[in-house]
Amino acid sequence: MIALLLEAIVASSVSGGICGYLGVYLQRLKLITLGFAVAHGALAGASIAIMMSCNVEILAFAFGILIAMTIETLHAKFNVERDLASMFLFSFSSAVAIIAIYLTPTMLLTSDIASLLLWGSILVITLGKIILLLAILAAMLIYTRAFRLELNSLLFDSRLAESEGINIEFHAMALIVFSAGIISVMLRFIGGLLLFSMIFGPAVSATTVTHRRQALVGALVGSAAGIFGVLVSFYFDLPIGATIALSIITSSIVVAVVSRLYHNFRIRRLLNY
Amino acid sequence: MEYAVEMYNVSTAYPKSNDVALSNINLTVLQGDFVLITGPNGAGKTTLLELIIGFLKPLRGALYVLGLKMPENRMRVRRMCGYVMQNFMKPPETPYTALEVVLMGLAPFKKPFDGLSEWEKDLVENVLQLLGIDNIIDKPFGTLSGGQQQRIMLARALIRRPKLLLLDEPFSSIDRESRREFAELLYDIRNSYKTTILVVSHDTEPLEDLVDGIIKLKDGHIVDEKWTS
Ligand SMILES: Nc1ncnc2c1ncn2[C@@H]1O[C@H](COP(=O)(O)OP(=O)(O)OP(=O)(O)O)[C@@H](O)[C@H]1O
Ligand SMILES: [Mg+2]
Numbered sequence: 001m002i003a004l005l006l007e008a009i010v011a012s013s014v015s016g017g018i019c020g021y022l023g024v025y026l027q028r029l030k031l032i033t034l035g036f037a038v039a040h041g042a043l044a045g046a047s048i049a050i051m052m053s054c055n056v057e058i059l060a061f062a063f064g065i066l067i068a069m070t071i072e073t074l075h076a077k078f079n080v081e082r083d084l085a086s087m088f089l090f091s092f093s094s095a096v097a098i099i100a101i102y103l104t105p106t107m108l109l110t111s112d113i114a115s116l117l118l119w120g121s122i123l124v125i126t127l128g129k130i131i132l133l134l135a136i137l138a139a140m141l142i143y144t145r146a147f148r149l150e151l152n153s154l155l156f157d158s159r160l161a162e163s164e165g166i167n168i169e170f171h172a173m174a175l176i177v178f179s180a181g182i183i184s185v186m187l188r189f190i191g192g193l194l195l196f197s198m199i200f201g202p203a204v205s206a207t208t209v210t211h212r213r214q215a216l217v218g219a220l221v222g223s224a225a226g227i228f229g230v231l232v233s234f235y236f237d238l239p240i241g242a243t244i245a246l247s248i249i250t251s252s253i254v255v256a257v258v259s260r261l262y263h264n265f266r267i268r269r270l271l272n273y
Numbered sequence: 274m275e276y277a278v279e280m281y282n283v284s285t286a287y288p289k290s291n292d293v294a295l296s297n298i299n300l301t302v303l304q305g306d307f308v309l310i311t312g313p314n315g316a317g318k319t320t321l322l323e324l325i326i327g328f329l330k331p332l333r334g335a336l337y338v339l340g341l342k343m344p345e346n347r348m349r350v351r352r353m354c355g356y357v358m359q360n361f362m363k364p365p366e367t368p369y370t371a372l373e374v375v376l377m378g379l380a381p382f383k384k385p386f387d388g389l390s391e392w393e394k395d396l397v398e399n400v401l402q403l404l405g406i407d408n409i410i411d412k413p414f415g416t417l418s419g420g421q422q423q424r425i426m427l428a429r430a431l432i433r434r435p436k437l438l439l440l441d442e443p444f445s446s447i448d449r450e451s452r453r454e455f456a457e458l459l460y461d462i463r464n465s466y467k468t469t470i471l472v473v474s475h476d477t478e479p480l481e482d483l484v485d486g487i488i489k490l491k492d493g494h495i496v497d498e499k500w501t502s
Contacts (some may be wrong), residue, residue: 146385153377165351
């Protein structure tokens with residue numbers, strides 16, 4: 001039990017950190033809906049994997065990437081806005097997921113399989129997955145360190161960066177691969193419906209707290225809220241995914257409000273003296 | 274002599290637009306030329322620069338930049354260019370200092386994990402002094418005035434040591450007294466480094482006697498072309 005709790009805490013804090021970090025980049029590069037579509041692509045992949053009883057994570061990852069590449073192709077070749085393409089494919093993924101779940105040959109009720117994928121379960125966390133998560137974290141840190149100047153240039157102004165010869169597609173794809181990776185590893189833990197709260201929640205608080213080091217703030221908020229969510233879920237025996245999602249959303253709101261109040265307080269002090 | 278820009282019967286349009294933004298442009302610019310592009314609003318000046326940098330494709334005709342066919346070679350061409358965009362302004366909350374913004378210009382030349390080399394630091398320092406911005410370099414970029422931001426962007430383009438410099442209204446926020454100074458600075462850069470410079474400007478006066486050619490656009494056509502030599 002304790003081992004399970006520890007594993008859940010590590011998994012949740014590491015993935016919360018990675019998602020928080022990624023979320024800030026996705027938001028700043030206006031790829032938020034793309035991340036959303038990738039998450040649903042992963043969900044479709046996972047459903048198909050369950051239907052055909054093959055590896056859930058690998059198929060989720062492959063489908064996430066496939067959806068991202070389709071969106072990029074629609075965007076580049078057919079001039080379709082990324083947001084529009086993302087929402088279009090999001091419905092496609094959801095439909096595929098529902099049909100796959102419906103067709104799954106099993107003794108379980110359809111709703112049981114659905115709940116496994118959509119709500120998440122703590123039981124799917126294994127040591128292997130934790131190592132995988134740490135590997136993704138390490139890869140992402142190395143990537144952002146290696147391309148720091150290029151990434152900053154992209155975040156400052158992507159069009160200018162493009163005009164200077166920076167390969168935007170490469171970096172967009174790298175971020176998508178990281179997102180798809182973390183999403184597919186965490187899909188059955190947090191649940192497909194709640195995963196993006198981990199990506200978007202910390203981004204909200206990061207943008208309200210600071211202009212510099214947003215990615216770091218996002219990672220910290222995501223990580224702390226992830227731990228808190230696991231503890232609350234264990235203590236009150238609540239579904240893990242939903243509790244983590246609520247924890248992240250609440251923390252993001254708290255962080256945003258506190259930083260707002262602090263900012264107002266500082267201004268008032270400045271005006272009074 | 275080699276050409277920096279060659280356009281043969283080039284026409285282009287913006288995606289999703291039914292209008293032709295430039296039509297039947299024939300233009301050759303020699304390497305090392307200093308060229309002024311002028312014309313009324315909507316004439317196609319910015320479009321011309323976007324074509325050269327590869328943001329737009331020629332729908333008709335052939336375009337070569339620095340001897341390379343466009344848009345196929347746009348990644349290589351972009352690394353050899355410096356582009357200062359029109360009306361480039363950032364809001365106060367932009368999370369980078371002016372110096373950071375300048376240094377980003379070097380990003381495409383860096384290998385992963387590379388930092389700045391000593392000669393690059395010297396170069397940056399020289400450029401900043403030359404443009405009179407070494408005193409504002411540590412301020413947040415977005416809090417600088419319009420003219421200061423414009424100088425920073427010019428510095429960013431210059432530290433890339435481009436073969437071809439594309440400047441879109443680079444003086445629009447620069448005070449009148451400094452404009453002539455800047456025009457002369459560009460003239461010196463051209464003379465020292467043989468940089469080809471295309472500058473778009475409504476205010477032709479500070480540049481007229483320094484440039485090798487003046488190109489006048491209107492409604493997507495070249496309506497006048499003057500070359501000194
Ligand atoms: N993104 C765009 N989409 C569609 N049409 C555009 C776009 N940008 C410019 N145009 C059109 O192309 C034509 C040329 O515009 P361009 O921006 O090149 O003018 P300009 O000469 O730079 O004008 P200004 O002096 O105002 O900067 C105009 O008719 C304009 O409406
Ligand atoms: Mg213009």
